[in-house]
Amino acid sequence: MRFVNYVAAGVAVLALAACAPSTAPAPAGGDEKTGTLRVWLFDEPNRAPKEKVVGEAIKEFTAAHAGVKVEVAYIPTTPARHEKFKGAFNDPASSPDVAEYGNTDLAEYAAAGGFADLGPQLGNQDLTPDLLKSATVDGKQYGLPWFIGIRALYYRTDVFDELKLKPPTSLAELTETARTIREKKPDLYGIAVGGEYTFGALPFVWDAGGDITTLDSPEARKGVKAYTDLLTDDICPPQACVSLTGGKTVELFAGGKAAMAILGNFNRSAVDAGAAAGKYAVVPLPGSAPGSIAPAFAGGNNLGVLKNAAHRTLAVEFVKLLGGKAYQTKMYEAMGNLPTLTGARDELAAKDPFVKPFLDTVAAGTRFVPLDPAWVKIDNSKVIPTMLQKIATGRAGVDAATAEAAAAVKTAFGRS
């Protein structure tokens, strides 16, 4: 029995010692003016050009600041990035000063209190309001938008020429063209769309006047229907297309198995490396009104300064340099990343015709996911893919599936 008592006593001590789950200490930043500035940037499949541009920026920065070194770590873009960032927020010793992060992660990081408000220091920037919004939560700007990725409609010029088709100028035309192509060339998908391609589907919803927060509205339903109408046997058969992600549609188009696809400016090199190389052109994704452009998702990465940063002033200056016009332009030349600064984009449009459809899309207005930690939940629990897949497989009608998705979205917001 004595042992029982000891065990009971031990359990009681443990229970007292840990009466609540532990929480990280309050952020402890600093403002040292010398030392090593630590920077996290995302790793890329082809990192060398990025590293070169960043190296130039570091050289310029250290030349202007005596006694300062810059140390760059490249972190993965896989979901493991969340663990890295959570670690940096929880432990000042493992926190960098500056970090690149995806703008869809912003709300979650802001809610976690990980990044510092840079609004006052950055001042007036050459950004469109849409883009500024992609770095702002509750009026606080948690970083400088560094580059954006915009999706537009890639199409096969050889197939269109052969079948005497014109690039579609409205969604109805897009659907019709896709159907004609598959009818005439059954081994091609009319357009590669996927049930798990959230950012391919959202422009249809936005164009119809719906949004992620109102998926069961008549407008959103119209958009969802327009997208899922493409996931049919006579365009992109559900059997093959229902579980495709955005990345898989890139493979299909690049591999020459699809006549059209909704791809980003950042997919250019992948397409150029495939069978479709040299046989494609790009136009903005049309909206339902003839001649209009469907609003694209303004995905991209921001440069932020962490609350735990030990060199706050230096960090902000480094962000201003690397996120400035000169280096944004260099990053486009090196990596194809579209600049966020309007001035830099205008110069580019004059130089490189490839970016024109993407820039036209930006000019027509871009949209963004809800700036709320709920988005991460909606995204991770696959609310939108589940909705699309249920409709495409015929397991639920548009009304039922959108109602269910809207309920899931509401729950996600309710709990955050």
Added chain:
Amino acid sequence: MTAGVTLGRRAVTPGRRAATAGGRARPWLYLLPAAAVLVPLFGYPVYMLGLLSVFDYRQAQVSGGQPSTFVGFANYATLLGDGRFWEVLLQTVGFAAALVLATLAAGAALAVLMTRTGPVPRTLLSLAALGAWAAPAMTGSTVWMFLFDADLGLVNQVLGLDGFNWFYDRWVTFAVVGATIVWHSFPLVMLTLYAGIQAIPASVLEAAALDGASAWHSFWKVIVPMLRPLVTIVVIQSVIWDFKVFTQIYVMTNGGGVAGQNTVLNVYAYQTAFGSSEYGLGSAIAVVMTLVLLAFTLVYIRALRRGGEGL
């Protein structure tokens, strides 16, 4: 097996109850080494899991953006009120039951086969089984996924089913993933039962044969009853494994299949806890899973004892 038998016998020795206080402490003393390992490694995580499940604990709370608050059983209420949870729970129970049956059938059949074949086929069979056993779940799932790939998979090429998507229909998907899981888990069952059969005295089987029992009869009437303690362990282990299946589903169906039709409880818990950063709610799911498994194990052992068999 012998340990099982001894334990069973000791359970019916009421005379010992009258021992001194020192004698009563003795079993605890014997348990101490095991407890020293199990309490920190098993007890503490379970305790933390239970603790987290009664808190509102999300990413903002982990990184200190917001204070964590005690919410009592609110996480459990959310969970039990969620239709999706029940759907996934039922699906998991059904899938696990099918897997346990399939694993036991395959393992037992091959174990008997091993006792009947010559040394060369036996060695080949054990090597193949060991290979399947040694393959990490991640690797095995990826390889099977490639085998069943719609465009480039070997299965489709051999069967001439170009472009057939094995991961489209719910039941076909479960069948393919289930086959992978059985392939991963039958070797343990097979080798355990084979070792058990080898330990059955040849004279017993010989006597049965002389009495005119067919192979089928001597399997069900002689081998199975004698292997009961082993079968119990193998069943419990299979149930626990198959109920907690994660990797194969997560990898092969890309996190739950078309519209989440192939989600099982562990994948659901993972997506809730880590995907959605709902650590409190995720812990509640894990606690429920632990309780379900515990309940099953206890009921199963009790049923065996009632039936006159000791573990």
